[in-house]
Structures are given as structure tokens and as C-alpha cells.
Amino acid sequence: MREYIFYFLALVSVISALMVVFSRNPIHSVLYLVVCFFSIAGHYLLLNAQFLAVVHVIIYAGAIMVLFLFVIMLLNLNKESEPHKPIIIKFASVISASLLVLVLIAAMVNINPAADSHPTLHTIGMVRELGDTLFKEYLLPFEISSVLFLTAMVGVVLISKKES
Amino acid sequence: MLIELMGLRKILIPFTILGLMAILYMNFMHWNEPAESYYNSMYLVNRTTTVFNGILLVFALIIVFLSANFYKDEQNHWSDYLAIYMFAVCGAMLMVGAHHLLMTFIGIEILSVSLYVLAGSNRKKLESNEAGMKYFLMGAFASGILLFGMVLLYGATGTLHYEKLSTFLYSHTTLNIGFLYSGLILILIGFLFKVSAAPFHFWSPDVYQGSPSLVTAFMATVAKIAAIASLYLVLNQVFVPLHHLYDVVLIIVSIATICIGNILAIIQSNFKRMMAYSGISHAGFMLVGILAVDFNHWDLIAYYAAGYGIANLIGFGVAIVVFKSMQNENISAFNGLFFKRPILAVTLTIALLSMASIPPMAGFWGKYYVLSAALSKDLLLLVLIAIVNTVLSVYFYFKVFVAIYARRADNTPIDVSGWYKGFLILLTLVLIAISLMPDMIARCL
Structure with missing residues (x-):
């Protein structure tokens, strides 16, 4: 049961995170971000971190998202005013993002999950x-x-x- | 602020002074008792923290006295200013007394947040806004780096408590080396930023110049001494087993700090900027003290800090009234001060002589103690560079003397009340007293 919930939450958070980046309308992006935060809070619950889950929902999904929405409404962003980025910037950002992923994977490879069986954990x-x-x-x-x-x-x- | 609502603005400053004196009394109440820690050993009271906290409280008292004159024109903000000054002093005392790195961090944050606000508190002046913004951005990064260092240290050792950390470091010398070393380096960087040591000093001249003069005085004394004392206590209570690692770092940093502070101070024409660079070089000397002085001889650093702080406060006390009347913060504002206000001129001269470490003054004895401690640790090159720089530093303090005594005065009068002059004379007498009896003070501690 736990495993199914984990896979479901993982799927939801990855898809919503991708939608944050790919959706054209900034309001949609923010709403997908809310979904993403809720699914991450679910992960916290699965890991027995109730307090972290509640705080995460209150602060991120509550306060910070409202701030984001306000800023977006005040900025009046739309598709026409969105600047077209030159190809070199896209290229550079892809390279730097891949480097970050590489570093993260390199760091994660050495983690030994069996070491985490501390009794109070x-x-x-x-x-x-x-x-x-x-x-x-x-x-x-x-x-x-x-x-x-x-x-x-x-x-x-x-x-x-x-x-x- | 409660007092303001009740319409009792007049008793605000006396009330604050009484409160500070009460804290000062409570601080020294435990003088003859053994060291004791409170609240699950989060806060430590012993001889060292008592003396450093006493120094900070006395400086805070002086600042509150000066603030009555400095904020005369903005009486409806008095309570806010005083409240923030008091919070800052609270943060500074927590930094000194902390016995847990978490407490140290919270103390640093309280002090820094108050200073960000105070630096930008003169809203109508562009420089003040710039100072507040710059200090906030740089300080936030430094706090982040410091906190990250603490996190890595926690990852390596599993505790942030000073005593537990030090027993851990004594017993495990090779465990989790990467985490431990990078944590130590990041913590050092955070502290060196707060004391404005050489590679991390770029914020200090701009912020000192832009902030209101009293805030600059507060930063140069209370904030800097709290940071130095806190760094000294952390290094000596926790990281002694790793001293072979940070000794080299501190030697290089203090040489660079002393050189950069003194050489760049020579070319300044703005008094506050010059004092910022002189503060950087004094921070370098105090770093030499942290490096060379044994933990049993912490009184030498306290003596240096007290002499430096009082001289600084007298200097800024004079500068505040002069700048206010002259509408000008350059060294040229002091032109012919001796012929206009001889008492101010003489007190400023004595303060700057002490900062330039001319022999009978406190500044000289402070440097003498620190450098002789460094000599006994075979840091000959460091001592030589420090002495050359001390000689150099006399030059830019004498630029002020030339302005005071040799330049022609203009006709702008300088308003200063009688009690303000009396207060400055009192401070000067205190400075002379601690200059004349360095041995006796060191023995009392």
C-alpha cells in the first residue's frame, strides 16, 4: 500500500513540476506549483514527518503561493510581452541544468539507505x-x-x- | 514604544539608561562565582563572557547618551531607534555568552538585522539607502554561508554544543574529514565577514560612510567587538584541536587585513570612510590577538577592544557634532577646530593618538600586548608587517591633526551643549585612565 501511494505521489509531483516549467500561462504555472507542493507534503507524511508536512502546506502552498499570485497579477504578464530568448542562452541553461543533475546524481549514488536504520529515526x-x-x-x-x-x-x- | 503612547517621551532615554545600568549590575553580580551555564547549557556565564558583555554594555550606554543629541530632530522616531539599538545589544550579548552554535547564530542574526535597519534608517539620504541595501544583501549571504558551515559541522559531529563539540573533536581526529573541514572554513568565512577582515571587507567602507554617524559608531564598536569576542570564544572553546588548520588562514587573513586597512585609509578624504579602513586594520590586529593569545590571557584582547572602542566612540562623538554643524563629512570639516572649539579638538586628538598607538595611550599597550604574544609564538614576519603598518597608520591620523590645528577655520559656528562636552571629557578621562594603568586592569581581570 505504502509503495503504491509513494509511486502515485512521485508521479504527481514530477508531472506537475514539469507542467510548471512547460505551461505558457503563468497563472497555470503557479497552480501546478501548488499541486507539486501538496504532493511533496504527502511525501513528508509518508516519511513520518508530520510537522514538516503541515508547515510545508501552510507556508509554501499557503503564504508563498499567494505572494506569487499577487506578483503575477501586478506584473500583468502575457504571451505577447514575453521576450524571446536567444538560442545561446537556451543552450547555456540546458548545459548548466544538466551539470546540476550530474552533480546531484553523483552525490546520490554514494548514499547507502541501509545506514538510515537508526532506532529514533x-x-x-x-x-x-x-x-x-x-x-x-x-x-x-x-x-x-x-x-x-x-x-x-x-x-x-x-x-x-x-x-x- | 509603550512609553511613547503614554506621552512620556521625555523619560525614554533615562529609562533606557537605567535599564542598561541594571543589566550591567546583574552582569557583574556573578563576578566571583564559578562559571555556570543556563537553559540546558545554552548560555554560559564566566569571567570572560562577563567582561566582554560588560564592555559591550558600557559602549551601549555611551551610544544611548550620544543618541539624545543625535536624534534631537526626529523625536517621533526616538522609541523605534532606541528599541532597535537595545535589540542589537541583546544580540551582541547573546553572541558573546552563547554556548551553542545555534545561539551564536541567533545572536548574530539579531545584531545584523538591527544593523541593516539602522544603516538604512535615514530614508531621505540616498547614501543611507545604499548602505542599508548593500549591508543587507552581503550580510544575508554571509549569514547563509555561516549557517551552511554549521549544518556541515552538525553533519560531521552530530552536535552544535560547544563542550560536546570540543570533546568530539578531541576524541575523533579523522572522522568525516570533508564535512568537518568545509564546515570549519565556511564558519570562519561567516565570522570574518562580520568582523570585516580582508577578503571580506568590501562592504565596510561603503556601509560606514552611508550610515548615519551614530550607527557607524555603533557598528565600529559594539558590532565589531561582539564579532571578535564571539570568534575568539568559538575558536578557543571548540576548534582548538583543529588549530593547525585555521592558524595559517588566520595568519594570512590578518596580514592582508592590516595592510589593506592601513594603505587604503591613507588615500581617503571622507572621515567616516577613513575610520572604516582604520577599523579594518584594528580588526586585523585583534585577529592577531585571536591567533596568538592563549585562552588564559583573554584579558589582553578585552583590553585592546576596550581601548579601541572608547577611542572610536570619542572620535565619533566629536565627529557627530562637527558634521552636523558643518553639513560635511570630509576631513576638511575639522579645519581649524582647535580655534573654534578647543575642548572638542583636544578630546579628538587624544582619541586619535590612542588609535594611532602613540606610546602612553591604550592603543599602544593593546598592540604591544598582542604583538608580544605573537612574537612568543614565533610569528616574526607577521609582527614586522604589523609594526610597519602601525607606522604607516600614523600618517592618516595626522591628516586629521593637520586639519584641526594648522588649517584656517571658516566662520561656521559649531553648536554643542555644555553637558555633551562634559560627557566627552569624561570619556577622555576614562581613556587616559585605562591607558595609564594597563597592568592594573589586566591584573583585576
Whole structure:
């Protein structure tokens, strides 16, 4: 059963990722990207990483996609205004993308999946484990990061406040 | 900001100063107690961190005093500015006290984010916007590199805790070499960017020049000393077993930093840009200190940092009022200062003499200690280059003296209040005091 779900999700994510690149209409691209993110969240669930899956859906499929849609609407992209790229750029991008794939394959070849059978590995992504570590061992960094966000918010206020 | 809503803007600065003094008192409360770590040993309190945090707090106090004058014209932003300064100090103290690389990173980020905002806080000036943008882009990359280094280190060792890391490094010398070495190099790069050492110094002159002067003073003192102290603590508490790896890197980087800082400072005509390059060269000297000083003699680095910081703050304290009246940030703004405002001229002279390390001043003793430590480690070439550069550096500080004493003054008056002058005189007396008693201070620590 698990395997069938994995193959289904893998198929969905690869096809939707390809559609992101190949579809002409930017809105369609973004919607396919949403599908892609959801299927990747499914992969996280299969790997027992519930928290990561939820965060992935909330942040990527939720917040970031809305941002993308806003930007696309504001930019008013359409087929006519799309610049035609010269052949040399296409050539260069194909070469660099293939190089990246080569590097990734070279890195993946040496991974030995049997080494991953650590006993705590199956529960490490669960919400309970995460909360335990976050609020016990890493309490101080967790709390202090709120100061970081507060700084960023006060900074935004300072830079964008209207002169009175 | 709460205080502003209640309409109590007048008590804002005294309140901040009281708060800082309370923290300073709490900081030194543990003076005679043994080292202790808090919150699952995320935060360490011992003699070293207490002294470095004390230095940072004193500098923050001075900055808050100066800010009352500097932000006089923008009173409706006072609370925002002060809040961000205080967050930055919080980040700096976390960097020093951190006992876990995650804490170090969060401290660095709090400090950097505050500084990005402050650098771009003068919205109407194009240079300030440019400074904020440049600092943000470069700093974000440096933070990314630092974080990636930590990730690789975690991959190699399975922990980021200082003590666990150091026991791991002592017991496993050959495991996962690639991850470990690349992680160490990336962490070093991140830190060297933050202290503006030579190959990663390009942001510093532009950002120092463009930022509002008080922010520049803050960057040159609190931010730089926090980064130096943090690098020193990380290297000495964690990476000592690998010192044969990073020693060579630090030797080359510090030679390059000292040379580039001093040689490029000579051709500057903008005072803040010149101070940026002089700050780069001082960072180079502090790197020599990190390299050569044993962990038991950390007080030498603290002494250097304190002398450098106070001299810098006096220099910027004078420069702020002069620039404000002259509407000009070049060295020529100081023309004939001695005939207009003799007290400002004399305090600036004493501060710059200390930075140029003329013998009885704190700057001289700091360099003397650092270089003699380097000599005892047989770094003769490094010491020779450093001494030649010290002599060179006297030249560009004397350009300011020539402007102060020998050039003709124009008629623009320089407004400065009585208490501001009194405060600068007090700082100068403190500088003279720590210059005259280097041994006693080192013994107290």
C-alpha cells in the first residue's frame, strides 16, 4: 500500500513540476506549483514527518503561493510581452541544468539507505518529539528568536512610518 | 514604544539608561562565582563572557547618551531607534555568552538585522539607502554561508554544543574529514565577514560612510567587538584541536587585513570612510590577538577592544557634532577646530593618538600586548608587517591633526551643549585612565 501511494505521489509531483516549467500561462504555472507542493507534503507524511508536512502546506502552498499570485497579477504578464530568448542562452541553461543533475546524481549514488536504520529515526519527525526538543532542550533559542522577529517588525515600522 | 503612547517621551532615554545600568549590575553580580551555564547549557556565564558583555554594555550606554543629541530632530522616531539599538545589544550579548552554535547564530542574526535597519534608517539620504541595501544583501549571504558551515559541522559531529563539540573533536581526529573541514572554513568565512577582515571587507567602507554617524559608531564598536569576542570564544572553546588548520588562514587573513586597512585609509578624504579602513586594520590586529593569545590571557584582547572602542566612540562623538554643524563629512570639516572649539579638538586628538598607538595611550599597550604574544609564538614576519603598518597608520591620523590645528577655520559656528562636552571629557578621562594603568586592569581581570 505504502509503495503504491509513494509511486502515485512521485508521479504527481514530477508531472506537475514539469507542467510548471512547460505551461505558457503563468497563472497555470503557479497552480501546478501548488499541486507539486501538496504532493511533496504527502511525501513528508509518508516519511513520518508530520510537522514538516503541515508547515510545508501552510507556508509554501499557503503564504508563498499567494505572494506569487499577487506578483503575477501586478506584473500583468502575457504571451505577447514575453521576450524571446536567444538560442545561446537556451543552450547555456540546458548545459548548466544538466551539470546540476550530474552533480546531484553523483552525490546520490554514494548514499547507502541501509545506514538510515537508526532506532529514533521513525519518530524524529513527529510533532510530539519536535515539541519535546523545542520546548525543553532548545527553549532559549526558541524564545530568543522572537526577539529577532520583533526586531524585524520594529525595523519595518521605522523604515516605512510616514513623517508626521 | 509603550512609553511613547503614554506621552512620556521625555523619560525614554533615562529609562533606557537605567535599564542598561541594571543589566550591567546583574552582569557583574556573578563576578566571583564559578562559571555556570543556563537553559540546558545554552548560555554560559564566566569571567570572560562577563567582561566582554560588560564592555559591550558600557559602549551601549555611551551610544544611548550620544543618541539624545543625535536624534534631537526626529523625536517621533526616538522609541523605534532606541528599541532597535537595545535589540542589537541583546544580540551582541547573546553572541558573546552563547554556548551553542545555534545561539551564536541567533545572536548574530539579531545584531545584523538591527544593523541593516539602522544603516538604512535615514530614508531621505540616498547614501543611507545604499548602505542599508548593500549591508543587507552581503550580510544575508554571509549569514547563509555561516549557517551552511554549521549544518556541515552538525553533519560531521552530530552536535552544535560547544563542550560536546570540543570533546568530539578531541576524541575523533579523522572522522568525516570533508564535512568537518568545509564546515570549519565556511564558519570562519561567516565570522570574518562580520568582523570585516580582508577578503571580506568590501562592504565596510561603503556601509560606514552611508550610515548615519551614530550607527557607524555603533557598528565600529559594539558590532565589531561582539564579532571578535564571539570568534575568539568559538575558536578557543571548540576548534582548538583543529588549530593547525585555521592558524595559517588566520595568519594570512590578518596580514592582508592590516595592510589593506592601513594603505587604503591613507588615500581617503571622507572621515567616516577613513575610520572604516582604520577599523579594518584594528580588526586585523585583534585577529592577531585571536591567533596568538592563549585562552588564559583573554584579558589582553578585552583590553585592546576596550581601548579601541572608547577611542572610536570619542572620535565619533566629536565627529557627530562637527558634521552636523558643518553639513560635511570630509576631513576638511575639522579645519581649524582647535580655534573654534578647543575642548572638542583636544578630546579628538587624544582619541586619535590612542588609535594611532602613540606610546602612553591604550592603543599602544593593546598592540604591544598582542604583538608580544605573537612574537612568543614565533610569528616574526607577521609582527614586522604589523609594526610597519602601525607606522604607516600614523600618517592618516595626522591628516586629521593637520586639519584641526594648522588649517584656517571658516566662520561656521559649531553648536554643542555644555553637558555633551562634559560627557566627552569624561570619556577622555576614562581613556587616559585605562591607558595609564594597563597592568592594573589586566591584573583585576
